[in-house]
Each structure stands twice: as structure tokens, then as C-alpha cells.
Amino acid sequence: MLQGRYTTSDGDDHTVDHRMSQSYEEPKYVTPDGLAQVPRQRLSQQPAEEARALLGTGHDRSGSVHQNRQESMLRFQHGRFTSHSSFQTEDNATTLNGHNTTNATKRGSAQLGDRFFRRGKKKIGVLASLKGIALHSWLNPFVVFIPISWVAHFYNASRHHEGGSFGIPYPLIFLFSLLAVMPLQKFFDYGGEQMSFYVGKDLGDLIVVTLNNAVEATLAVILLIKCEIKLLQATIIGVILLHLLLVPGTAFIVDGARLLHQDLHPHLTQLNHTLLIMGVLSLLLPGAFFSVIDRSDSPTTHGVDDTTRHTFLMMSRGLAVILLVVYISSRFYLHNPPGDEEMEVPMSLRNEEEYLLQSEPALNQWVCIGMLIVALGLMATTAVWLVDSVEVVRLEGNIPEEWFGLILLPFVSFSADGALALGYFVRYVIQALRGKENPPARLARAQAIDLSIQFILFWMPAIVLLGWWMGRPLPLLFDFFEIAILFGSCFLVNYVTQDAKTNWAEGVAMVGFYAMIVLCAWFYRGPKDIVELLKFGVCTHAGGH
Structure with missing residues (x-):
């Protein structure tokens, strides 16, 4: 034995x-x-x-x-x-x-x-699944804030309709909505992890990544409906930066503090480098084109007319289709690559798949799918109240719009992960003081980088095409400050992960660069010519900008 x-x-x-x-x-x-x-x-x-x-x-x-x-x-x-x-x-x-x-x-x-x-295996009961859902996380008690945030929102809406003063301060509604979103995000994480038992690690990871992007994608769609185009663009860049720098950087620091280095999957890392560069270059092309076109003959103040707007809109829709084709092709390649080579993978990754194969899931697959559908509906509605309240908070606090979109709105989606990280840190300190530390994980937690790649190659072009269908134009023309910080972040992440190994010092560098962006974005106000180009007729009449 x-x-x-x-x-x-x-x-x-x-x-x-x-x-x-x-x-x-x-x-x-x-x-x-x-x-x-x-x-x-x-x-x-x-x-x-x-x-x-x-x-x-x-x-x-x-x-x-x-x-x-x-x-x-x-x-x-x-x-x-x-x-x-x-x-x-x-x-x-x-x-x-x-x-x-x-x-x-x-x-x-x-x-x-x-x-x-689960042919030939024991089925998971419905009652056992419901018990697993109820007890899976210490964030579950926060679900009480879902009805609280809804009641607060509708109460203020009714007072506004009657012409009276607002009864509940909007910062308080923002706090209630934020606390309500946190357990829903954890439901997405838990549901994706449970589905990995039924579909395997590769498809399970894709489900987890897609569900983890659900909050950010919902916020983006809400901003699109409200015609907040410039704020939407800043939020898209901010979401990508958050998942490229802050989230993996923090994970590398926490998980790598007791190891010389941690491993990444070398095959996936090489493909991620290509996809990440592809996504950033797709935003660089419209910006470079805008900088060299002759706008001297335009009758408007900033040299932007309807013909220029239409040109960039058509260009953006074509780029969106190409980005979707690239992302979908990469998923097919990962799931079923040509040839018959068996790729070498880290032992820790093999152990994880072995654990999925031989362990019993806590949830029935159909109960898990139902839980995800319900959580998605609750999250989408709660996110509307969150955006409504946070806009008032921005205006009352005189927060710069660019900083608001680049930093604050994306950070809302990080609230649940941040709370969990804090909880795990407290638990680790208690275990360390009691001499019961768990051995460190050799496999680095770099899933947030996959979130960035999916958002820039799938969700961003999907939102462009959705805006086309809804009559809400969204061009992929970003200003050079946004492109520069995104390109720099892409360069840093690719350099850190090029050897498929990470350590805590590289995590500090990633978090440090994100802190630099936070500082510089506070003083940034954005170029007026691009803001002028984003003023399409339908959004101008809708009150957006």
C-alpha cells in the first residue's frame, strides 16, 4: 500500500x-x-x-x-x-x-x-442540495439586504413621484444594494464550482469565469440603456484593469507568501498572452485612426461631425464581430485542440481534476442550475438600484466621472471577493496562532486574468452589438489615457506570467501599478473631442453622454 x-x-x-x-x-x-x-x-x-x-x-x-x-x-x-x-x-x-x-x-x-x-453514481437529493446552498458561505446572511434594498428603492421612487422629499439617503441605498450583491456573487462562485463536478474542470472554469463576469456585464448593460456612453467606456477599461492587476496581484501576494513560486498552466498562459494582446490592439486601432484623420474641414468646434461618428460606429461593429470570432475559436481550441499530443500539466492541477472526478458534489445539477438562474435575476434587478443610487452619490460627492468609471464602479463588483479575502485572512491568522496552518497551494489563482480576457473579447463586443440592436450606439473609440494604462497593464501581466510561475514580489508590483493608475485617474478629466464624438442623437435626447 x-x-x-x-x-x-x-x-x-x-x-x-x-x-x-x-x-x-x-x-x-x-x-x-x-x-x-x-x-x-x-x-x-x-x-x-x-x-x-x-x-x-x-x-x-x-x-x-x-x-x-x-x-x-x-x-x-x-x-x-x-x-x-x-x-x-x-x-x-x-x-x-x-x-x-x-x-x-x-x-x-x-x-x-x-x-x-452521474450514471452509475449516487444521486444528490433536493433537500441535501438546498441545505448545501444555505450553509455554503458565511455571506449567506447578507441576503436579507436584497429585500431591504428593494424596499428602500421603491420607497424613494414613490416619494419622488408624489413630489415629496426623499425619505432614505441615497448613500444608504447604495450601501444596502452593495451588501445585497455580495452574497449573489458568492452564489455564482459556488454554483460554478459545483458545476465543475458535472462537466469537468475546463468547462467548469469557463462557467465560473462567465458567472463571475455577470455583475460587471449587468452594470455595463444598465449604463448602455441609460446612454451613459463615456461612463460605460471607462467602466469597461476599469473592469479589465481590476481583473488584470488588483485581483491576481492580491492572490499572488496572499497565496505566494509561503512559497518561492507558484505554478500556472503553461499551455493556457501562452494562449492568454496572445488573446490579451489581441484585445488591447483592437482598441488601439480606432484610437490611432482618430488621431490621424483630417478634421479641419468639419464645421463643428471639435472637428467631429455625423459622418465621423458613423465611420467609427461601423468600424466598431466590424471589430466586435471579429473579436467574438477570435474568442469563440479559442474556446473550441482549448476544449478540442487538433492533433493528439498530451500536454504536460502541473501536478497540483492534476490533483484538482482528480479530486473533481472522485469526490461527491454537494448540489444536484438541476438544483444548481435553478439556483444560478434565480441568483442572476435577483442580481440584475439589484444592480439597477445600485447604479441609480451610485450616480447620486457621485454627483453629491463631486467624484470625477473618469475616476468613478475606472475605479469605483468596477470595485463594486470586487466587493464580495474582497470580503471573502478578508475573512480568509482572519481565519488564516487564527489558524497560524493555533499552529494549524494548511499547507500552501502550489497552483496560483490566476483566474481573474481569464475574466479580463473574456470581458474584452466577449462581453465588450457583445455589448457593442447589443447597443446596435437597441439603438444605443457604442463605438470602440477610447481615449489615449485609457488605452495607455490598458496596454501597460497587459505588458506587465504578460511579463509576470511568461514563465508560467509567479511569486509574491510580482504580486506587489501588479498591485503597485494599479495604485499608480488610481492616483493618476483622480486628476484625469478626459478629452473633449472624443466626448463630443460620443454624443449620438438618440443618446443626446435620452439625456446620456
């Missing part, structure tokens, strides 16, 4: 007992280049770390470990981890030449269906 330990991404430490099957055969595996088939040593001769990568273990719902009946091998192939009930022999080992990728895709689809419907 082999005994080993591994650490999941949440820092929990698990002991694993591996028992050999009497029918064990000497396995074959494909090297990372996909060209060689090398026999492994016998299991009894392998270190515990390699055995953990080859043998499947299971976790019951109480967290104890039970023996898996069959050996399973985890491989990262076709953009996802796959599990095989027995090891491959020399006759059926996968090779780069002659492999039927269509059959592999069909097998992957069948495995996904079996996993989603």
Missing part, C-alpha cells in the same frame, strides 16, 4: 491510500511530445507523487477517502482531463499518427454525458 498527501486548490490537505489491483499490468504512457511510448516502472517502485497521478481516489461527502475499485489514469488531452478505467498497453496506446480524433471526440462527449447525469 502506498500512502501520499495532496493539496486541493482551496488549501485542504488530504491523505490518499493506494492499493494495487492483483490484475495490474505494466502501463504505457505517451510522452508530452506525443511521439514515444515509454513503459513505466512497477507501481511498487514509484514515488507517491507519481502514483497519485496514475491512481484514482474517491472522497465521500464527509471528506474521508475511500478506495477506488479500478485504477484510473488522468491525462490532459484535447483540452480536458480524461480518466481511463485501465492503463493503455502497447497495442492500444495513443500515438500521434493514425489516431482517429473523431472517435476520441465521441468518447469525450459520451464521458461528459455520463459525468453530467
Whole structure:
């Protein structure tokens, strides 16, 4: 019997007992280049770390470990981890030449269906799922602020309709709405993590990233409806900066304080570099075009007329379509890449997928989907009250509009993560004082970078096309200050992650650059010529700018 330990991404430490099957055969595996088939040593001769990568273990719902009946091998192939009930022999080992990728895709689809419907496994009950939802986070009691924020909003709206004075101060409504959004954000995180048990890590990560962007996307749509175009543009840049610099930088500092370095997935990191640069360059092109066009013949003060507005609007819609094609293509590539190479991945990432394969989820898949739909509806409505109240707070506090969009509005979406980070920090300090520290996680938490990539390549162009459909023009013409800080952030993030390793000092650099942007943005007022170009007729009549 082999005994080993591994650490999941949440820092929990698990002991694993591996028992050999009497029918064990000497396995074959494909090297990372996909060209060689090398026999492994016998299991009894392998270190515990390699055995953990080859043998499947299971976790019951109480967290104890039970023996898996069959050996399973985890491989990262076709953009996802796959599990095989027995090891491959020399006759059926996968090779780069002659492999039927269509059959592999069909097998992957069948495995996904079996996993989603949990065929051959215990079903999770509805009552157990509801109990899991109720107890999953210490932020759950904050749901009482959802009805409180709604009542406060409608009370002020009724007083305004009757011509009376406002009964509840808007800063208080803003606070209620902010506290109401926090548990809803945690529901998205929890629901995405639970869906990973049913769809696997790669699709699960995509669900988590999409749900984590739901608050920011909702705020952007609300600003679009209100025709606050310049504020919307600043918020888009601010959301990307927040997820590029502050969130991963903070995670690198906290998680990497006890390690020399942490690992990133090298394959995903290289693709992220390309996608991030692609998104930033798509914003650089309209700005460069605007700086060189001849506006001397324009009859308006700032050299902007309806013809110029129409030109940039058509250009922006074309760029939006291209960005969507690039992002969707990248998702297909990650899920089902061409060829048959098996990519090398960090052991900590393999352990995480092994944990998803063998552990029991806390929620039924259908209850989880229903929870996400309800949370999305509540969050969308509460976000409307939040934006209404925060606009009054901005005007009463004389906060610069550019700083308001770049820093404050995006930071609202970070409120739940910030509260959780503070709670985990307090818990860690208490555990450290009691001498019960969890071992540090080797896998760096860089999911926020994926949030930025999805927002700039998917949500931003989707909002442009949504504005086209709604009659709310949104050109992708950003001013040079916004483009410069975004380009600098992209350069810093790509430089930090180029070796697929991070440390706490690099996290400090990322947070420091974000602090520089916060300082400079406070004194920035924005160029008048671009503000003038954003004044389309429909939004001018709607009162936006």
C-alpha cells in the first residue's frame, strides 16, 4: 500500500491510500511530445507523487477517502482531463499518427454525458442540495439586504413621484444594494464550482469565469440603456484593469507568501498572452485612426461631425464581430485542440481534476442550475438600484466621472471577493496562532486574468452589438489615457506570467501599478473631442453622454 498527501486548490490537505489491483499490468504512457511510448516502472517502485497521478481516489461527502475499485489514469488531452478505467498497453496506446480524433471526440462527449447525469453514481437529493446552498458561505446572511434594498428603492421612487422629499439617503441605498450583491456573487462562485463536478474542470472554469463576469456585464448593460456612453467606456477599461492587476496581484501576494513560486498552466498562459494582446490592439486601432484623420474641414468646434461618428460606429461593429470570432475559436481550441499530443500539466492541477472526478458534489445539477438562474435575476434587478443610487452619490460627492468609471464602479463588483479575502485572512491568522496552518497551494489563482480576457473579447463586443440592436450606439473609440494604462497593464501581466510561475514580489508590483493608475485617474478629466464624438442623437435626447 502506498500512502501520499495532496493539496486541493482551496488549501485542504488530504491523505490518499493506494492499493494495487492483483490484475495490474505494466502501463504505457505517451510522452508530452506525443511521439514515444515509454513503459513505466512497477507501481511498487514509484514515488507517491507519481502514483497519485496514475491512481484514482474517491472522497465521500464527509471528506474521508475511500478506495477506488479500478485504477484510473488522468491525462490532459484535447483540452480536458480524461480518466481511463485501465492503463493503455502497447497495442492500444495513443500515438500521434493514425489516431482517429473523431472517435476520441465521441468518447469525450459520451464521458461528459455520463459525468453530467452521474450514471452509475449516487444521486444528490433536493433537500441535501438546498441545505448545501444555505450553509455554503458565511455571506449567506447578507441576503436579507436584497429585500431591504428593494424596499428602500421603491420607497424613494414613490416619494419622488408624489413630489415629496426623499425619505432614505441615497448613500444608504447604495450601501444596502452593495451588501445585497455580495452574497449573489458568492452564489455564482459556488454554483460554478459545483458545476465543475458535472462537466469537468475546463468547462467548469469557463462557467465560473462567465458567472463571475455577470455583475460587471449587468452594470455595463444598465449604463448602455441609460446612454451613459463615456461612463460605460471607462467602466469597461476599469473592469479589465481590476481583473488584470488588483485581483491576481492580491492572490499572488496572499497565496505566494509561503512559497518561492507558484505554478500556472503553461499551455493556457501562452494562449492568454496572445488573446490579451489581441484585445488591447483592437482598441488601439480606432484610437490611432482618430488621431490621424483630417478634421479641419468639419464645421463643428471639435472637428467631429455625423459622418465621423458613423465611420467609427461601423468600424466598431466590424471589430466586435471579429473579436467574438477570435474568442469563440479559442474556446473550441482549448476544449478540442487538433492533433493528439498530451500536454504536460502541473501536478497540483492534476490533483484538482482528480479530486473533481472522485469526490461527491454537494448540489444536484438541476438544483444548481435553478439556483444560478434565480441568483442572476435577483442580481440584475439589484444592480439597477445600485447604479441609480451610485450616480447620486457621485454627483453629491463631486467624484470625477473618469475616476468613478475606472475605479469605483468596477470595485463594486470586487466587493464580495474582497470580503471573502478578508475573512480568509482572519481565519488564516487564527489558524497560524493555533499552529494549524494548511499547507500552501502550489497552483496560483490566476483566474481573474481569464475574466479580463473574456470581458474584452466577449462581453465588450457583445455589448457593442447589443447597443446596435437597441439603438444605443457604442463605438470602440477610447481615449489615449485609457488605452495607455490598458496596454501597460497587459505588458506587465504578460511579463509576470511568461514563465508560467509567479511569486509574491510580482504580486506587489501588479498591485503597485494599479495604485499608480488610481492616483493618476483622480486628476484625469478626459478629452473633449472624443466626448463630443460620443454624443449620438438618440443618446443626446435620452439625456446620456
